[in-house]
Amino acid sequence: MSERNGLRFGLLGLAVIVLVTGLVFFIGRPAAVGEGAPPAVQTSGESTPPVLQSLAEVADKAVSHRKLDIQQWKTAEGARVLFVEAHELPMFDLRLTFAAGSSQDGDNPGLAMLTNAMLNEGVPGKDSTAIASGFEGLGADFGNGSYRDMAVASLRSLSDADKRAAALQLFEQVVGQPSFPEEALERIRNQALSAFEYQKQNPGKLAGIELFERLYGKHPYAHSSDGDEHSVPKIGVAQLRAFHQKAYAAGNTVIALVGDLSRSEAEAIAAQVSGALPKGPALPAPAAPEVPKPGVHHIEFPSKQTHLMLAQLGIVRNDPDWPALYLGNQILGGGGFGTRLMEQVREKRGLTYGVYSGFTGMQTRGPFTIGLQTRAEVSEGTLKLVQDIVRDFLASGPTQKELDDAKRELAGSFPLSTASNADIVGQLGAIGFYNLPLDYLENFLAQVQSLTVEQVKAAMNRHLDADAFVVVTAGPTVEQKPLPAPSDKPVEQPVGIPEH
Template sequence: MSTAWAGIPILAWTQASGAQVFLVHSPAIPMVDVQIDFDAGARRDPADKPGLANLTASATAYGVLPSADAPALDENALSDAWADLGASFGGSASADRMTFSLRSLTEPDVLQRAVALAARQLGQPAFPEGPWLRDRPKLIAARKEANTRAATVAARAFAQAVYSGHPYGLETTDESLQRISVADLRALHASALAPCAAKVSIVGDLNRAQADALVQTLLARLPARRCAALAPVAEVAPLPAAVEQRIPFASAQAHVLVGQPGFKRNSGDFFALTVGNHILGGGGFGSRLTEEVREKRGLTYSVYSFFAPGLHAGAFTIGLQTRPDQAQQALDLVRDVLQRFVTEGPTEAELQAAKANLIGGFPLRLDSNRKLLDNVANIAWNGLPLDYLDTWTAQVDKLTTADVRNALARTLQPQKMVTVVLGAP
């Protein structure tokens, strides 16, 4: 067992099953939040069935199978059981991971029953066909409605161009939803979920022994097996050249997106790029893009930039909306601001202002158990040091303008970016 004993001590250990557990004891309120992550996110969806991971995780709420000590529960009975406990449990999938989350009071009787119910939903979901056949048309209808929105169409075109065939860019479609069956949901659940594959993050009023027992119960109904190494997923390829798409769309506002593959979450440039992006477009009214595009020229109400790092290089994105007749002017200005920032880096005044803002706001990243759990799960999933939260402000504070400039130059290529302009003449 290893421990980071500082402002936020994180206990970490591996159970005999292979499950990795990360615990922060937070006794302020009698509650516990638990997050269970598996390497079964959308990046591992079959190419012809994107959306399978998320559907599998969410479909565990359709009901649970009977067991020796409890009868089967359909989706209504399962929902009522959670309501009676005043607790919650559910699943979803992001690009990298399939996630299940539990929240419960730590009063012993309530917690015991909540963990037992969560173990059934996690390990013995029924995956009945009826609810899936009922919900699939609803999902297709929701997709059709979303496709009438300019922002959806622009974002899809941007993602497909940036990721260029990588699973990060795959999109759930009407056709892929029609291809996914209950058998697919059951097969993915059986193959991807096991105690040895779980990373469990816990924040709440539990000590180590209590947390260890909770995890053992929570994972007890999953198949006990050894986990083989998963097949590697290809990296996101750098863009060989600039890509520009002009998409006609009847919209009062033109949507402009500019970007490229960014960096992986384990990159040593993470802090420098976080600060650099804060100065460029992530810092709201204090950012360069807002100053140049909104304040000086009034071309948009809002302009922003962000990185989305993951196990692979997530997208770097600059986005804005503007009047269609101003779209080209706004785009030219964004490109100019970006090019100058990558070439020159931030000024010393910009760097100090960004540091003060980020360091001053750091406590707000940890001011609830849910936010703290998000950070602990981030540490667990990405293999970050256990003292990551204790050294975060020091990592930001030690950066120089050269550090930020060099990280930007290593990562961003303004001459090789995707540009999507939707709704402009």
């Protein structure tokens, strides 16, 4: 699966906030469906035809989780390697995760994004077309992407020795010897500038940018991972080369490998890739951000709907409270339909098409966010309703039924997080990058299933405060109307597909 073919224009922070369909960032997500999922019905190998079980029979039975034997070592150059053998298919997935996200941009917002986008634009003797044709001709797939914490480069290839060797040789050149051709940089800069112009017409993107600036102040997480219209034009080839030399160093990467390889073959691949990277140590993680002052900030925008975005500082990814916070948020607003927020804001009052909340664990304190759109004339009341729902949830905690239902849903969906090799290699990259225990995937579900109402309530209160939200709204200033009373059949139906 390719994570970037060309320039990624999305904003990580915004994407976390505005997705109202239940998207959860990275490794905590249990429902990552991919190829290689187990068949719905399995036989014992005998001639007896399979028997389909009724939903009633299997409703309370957890899907078996794929057990992983994660092997770990370091290369001579200091790269951390995590490897899982998987011989079901004659292929392998390789993922390099660098501490080379926009938090390392310094005074040049957009530097990390441009460096990563330029990896496959040219190497000595090959332009972007030759690189793309080279991977395609080998049946291989190259992917790349950059975010606030990290940048990634990935390869999927057949494990046949000849195809593997050729694909790895090209991959090594792309990640270790990018030539950063000036004409390609000019093209990508122009694409970025066009995207910035588009953002000015999108209230959701404007609100997301403003939210992170208000939440993080002078911290590196404050600026967009794509940079801005002022910073990107100033970034030149010399800066890209210097950033690549520093941030794409072997000591600053985690190498994840999954597939039809032996341990000795995996060691050879890791050594080969590590040796092709610049030499250098791991970069320090960003410092802890200062706690921002809560308050409401409005962006005037001519539209029928108002975007409401709420955020406060959350947690680091390896915080021991992560399982409890994940489960608590699934009940509050992260689990789609049936959550507190969705039930009260959409189902009972018809105020929104969807509302979503989520923790984003990062190297330092990532955000906890809530996002929705509503009719402009009820935006103030809706904002207060959302804050009151959070306040009540922190005060009373989840009910036992809510907790049991969330645990049951997670038990059914969690096995999908390791359903394919692509899923696993992403999980390994995150485990290595965020220094999670090697048995994290094995223990996460058990930790969640053992949680009590009191433990979830306590964890949510340790990390959230209903009065600490930084709020950004984007929409028109109009006369406000009172909210409708809650009803099982609200008079006002949810607004249609979000405007942006």
